[in-house]
Amino acid sequence: MEIFGVPSALLGSQLLVGLINGSFYAILSLGLAIIFGLLNIINFTHGAQYMMGAFVAWIALNKLGINYWVALLFAPIVIGALGVLIERTMLRKLYKLDHLYGLLLTFGLALIFEGIFRDQYGISGQSYPVPELLQGGVNLGFMFLPIYRGWVVVAALTVCFATWFVIEKTKLGAYLRAGTENPQIVQALGINVPLLITFTYGFGVALAAFAGVLAAPVYQVSPLMGSNLIIVVFAVVVIGGMGSIMGSILTGLGLGLIEGLTRVFYPEASAVVVFVIMVIVLLVRPAGLFGKA
Amino acid sequence: MNNTNSMFARATPILFGALFLIGLVAPFAVYPTFLMKILCFGLFACAFNLLLGFAGLLSFGHAAFLGSAGYVCGMLVRDVGVTPELGIIGGTLAAGALGWVVGVLAIRRTGIYFAMITLALSQMVYFVVLQWKATGGEDGLQGVPRGHLFGVIDLSNNIAMYYLVFAVFCIGFFIIYRAIHSPFGQILKAIRENEPRAISLGYDVAKFKLLAFVLSAALAGMAGATKTLVFQLASLTDVHWHMSGEVVLMTLLGGLGTVLGPLVGAATIVSLQSELADSVGSWVTVIMGVIFVVCVLLFRRGIVGELQALIQRAGIR
Numbered sequence: 001m002e003i004f005g006v007p008s009a010l011l012g013s014q015l016l017v018g019l020i021n022g023s024f025y026a027i028l029s030l031g032l033a034i035i036f037g038l039l040n041i042i043n044f045t046h047g048a049q050y051m052m053g054a055f056v057a058w059i060a061l062n063k064l065g066i067n068y069w070v071a072l073l074f075a076p077i078v079i080g081a082l083g084v085l086i087e088r089t090m091l092r093k094l095y096k097l098d099h100l101y102g103l104l105l106t107f108g109l110a111l112i113f114e115g116i117f118r119d120q121y122g123i124s125g126q127s128y129p130v131p132e133l134l135q136g137g138v139n140l141g142f143m144f145l146p147i148y149r150g151w152v153v154v155a156a157l158t159v160c161f162a163t164w165f166v167i168e169k170t171k172l173g174a175y176l177r178a179g180t181e182n183p184q185i186v187q188a189l190g191i192n193v194p195l196l197i198t199f200t201y202g203f204g205v206a207l208a209a210f211a212g213v214l215a216a217p218v219y220q221v222s223p224l225m226g227s228n229l230i231i232v233v234f235a236v237v238v239i240g241g242m243g244s245i246m247g248s249i250l251t252g253l254g255l256g257l258i259e260g261l262t263r264v265f266y267p268e269a270s271a272v273v274v275f276v277i278m279v280i281v282l283l284v285r286p287a288g289l290f291g292k293a
Numbered sequence: 294m295n296n297t298n299s300m301f302a303r304a305t306p307i308l309f310g311a312l313f314l315i316g317l318v319a320p321f322a323v324y325p326t327f328l329m330k331i332l333c334f335g336l337f338a339c340a341f342n343l344l345l346g347f348a349g350l351l352s353f354g355h356a357a358f359l360g361s362a363g364y365v366c367g368m369l370v371r372d373v374g375v376t377p378e379l380g381i382i383g384g385t386l387a388a389g390a391l392g393w394v395v396g397v398l399a400i401r402r403t404g405i406y407f408a409m410i411t412l413a414l415s416q417m418v419y420f421v422v423l424q425w426k427a428t429g430g431e432d433g434l435q436g437v438p439r440g441h442l443f444g445v446i447d448l449s450n451n452i453a454m455y456y457l458v459f460a461v462f463c464i465g466f467f468i469i470y471r472a473i474h475s476p477f478g479q480i481l482k483a484i485r486e487n488e489p490r491a492i493s494l495g496y497d498v499a500k501f502k503l504l505a506f507v508l509s510a511a512l513a514g515m516a517g518a519t520k521t522l523v524f525q526l527a528s529l530t531d532v533h534w535h536m537s538g539e540v541v542l543m544t545l546l547g548g549l550g551t552v553l554g555p556l557v558g559a560a561t562i563v564s565l566q567s568e569l570a571d572s573v574g575s576w577v578t579v580i581m582g583v584i585f586v587v588c589v590l591l592f593r594r595g596i597v598g599e600l601q602a603l604i605q606r607a608g609i610r
Contacts, residue, residue, distance in 0.1 A: 111581055111582030238413065
């Protein structure tokens with residue numbers, strides 16, 4: 001079976017890879033958007049925190065015998081707690097300054113984390129086995145679907161939509177949105193805004209770590225896995241604009257799919273297609289697809 | 294205040310004259326290649342500082358200009374066979390042109406978005422350099438000859454090469470110094486301090502930002518092209534985002550928005566790296582990160598900024 005002169009199995013598997021990448025873009029840009037909304041900081045450490053999520057899972061499995069399912073909860077908690085510590089001891093001191101200092105601080109932290117893991121584990125990747133329950137695959141007729149890859153998409157999207165639900169439909173989310181609009185007034189109404197900020201940063205970081213655990217069996221667990229990804233995610237964020245939660249999710253998924261399609265039809269461009277789209281969006285709609293001007 | 298300012302004004306020519314003399318005799322006291330590296334990165338950081346320190350625009354993609362100019366210069370000199378000075382000019386122009394393209398796109402957004410756009414576009418340049426055959430991919434551009442300056446002076450002599458690098462640095466530094474102390478520089482500062490007010494005063498802010506960006510990119514390219522001749526190599530590390538971060542660090546450490554800060558920062562970082570490279574290996578990245586964090590949290594004025602503040606305090610007393 002062929003579609004546009006391309007075997008459907010190839011098209012299907014590349015679209016699946018695109019969907020997986022898109023899920024990671026979505027979950028990471030979602031975390032960036034939430035953090036940016038309340039802290040006005042672009043968290044450059046996000047990629048390193050994603051990488052550390054994967055490494056915590058790997059270390060937990062190999063040194064402590066903690067399995068994948070526990071790690072899925074354990075790694076985000078560990079990395080989220082580290083994030084809380086970073087926010088309390090460092091980021092907090094920068095809120096009154098130019099936002100660019102937040103970017104520079106988190107860039108420095110990213111270098112530190114990346115350097116430590118590179119010293120410990122080198123640049124070659126470690127492999128993380130697919131959990132037993134999700135091994136194997138199913139034949140869908142037009143393509144072969146490895147179960148784990150399907151699970152990654154489902155799990156990532158579930159977490160994304162749960163986050164969307166909490167922010168848009170619950171009281172906690174209402175505080176968060178109000179804090180994004182006007183922290184002074186929210187503070188005056190008796191809500192502990194500094195605590196809300198700490199919690200938000202910890203949660204955004206935990207999302208990155210969760211994505212890292214999901215990614216561990218798909219990609220190699222390597223110290224550089226985050227920094228290569230995060231720059232693409234920045235482009236995704238510029239394309240989508242950080243104004244809308246749903247916008248971040250949809251942009252991430254859409255770009256992942258487009259990247260997958262590019263890999264089928266014009267592989268040479270697949271590394272840069274997201275950046276090219278960013279250029280076009282900047283020319284046509286500078287505020288981003290979902291951004292407020 | 295006025296008193297100390299005029300003190301600075303009187304001290305400046307003396308300070309620059311002294312530094313110029315030190316620059317002239319330095320290669321007889323210190324290993325010339327090391328000095329050339331400092332001067333190349335110093336010019337790179339000064340060019341970057343023009344943008345961040347004076348126009349308030351944080352570009353996280355300046356490696357693209359340093360690197361692409363290096364590749365253009367290398368290809369011109371090695372594959373086309375032009376003389377080194379034409380190679381440097383060619384690299385500078387190429388970086389300026391690339392700066393215009395990136396600048397036009399990036400100034401459509403401000404602040405954090407500006408930084409992310411420049412980073413993303415420079416990553417695109419990185420992929421192009423990586424995949425294009427003419428640039429040598431992973432290997433980079435190797436065996437670039439230094440050639441003969443104006444077809445006469447043999448640059449394979451390290452001392453001759455040093456004086457070329459020193460001249461390039463002085464030209465670049467002079468251009469930046471003039472730009473900062475001109476009405477153009479004042480307008481850039483006005484944009485940095487209060488963009489809406491600058492607009493309401495009738496300045497075409499976008500035009501000035503773009504001009505500053507192109508100038509900064511071209512001078513970064515001048516540094517990159519010269520660096521390629523010095524090391525006879527254009528490599529992927531020059532276009533990598535780590536390099537973009539490094540120039541931010543040099544500028545921040547030396548003193549953001551000060552005239553000499555970036556040079557001091559570049560000298561410090563380059564010395565530190567060559568000092569540490571043998572002893573700590575891959576911990577260099579960690580140490581760079583720690584310096585970054587310390588600078589942002591405790592030392593935002595940088596070395597030169599702190600010194601100036603110290604002198605100013607002493608002057609008031």
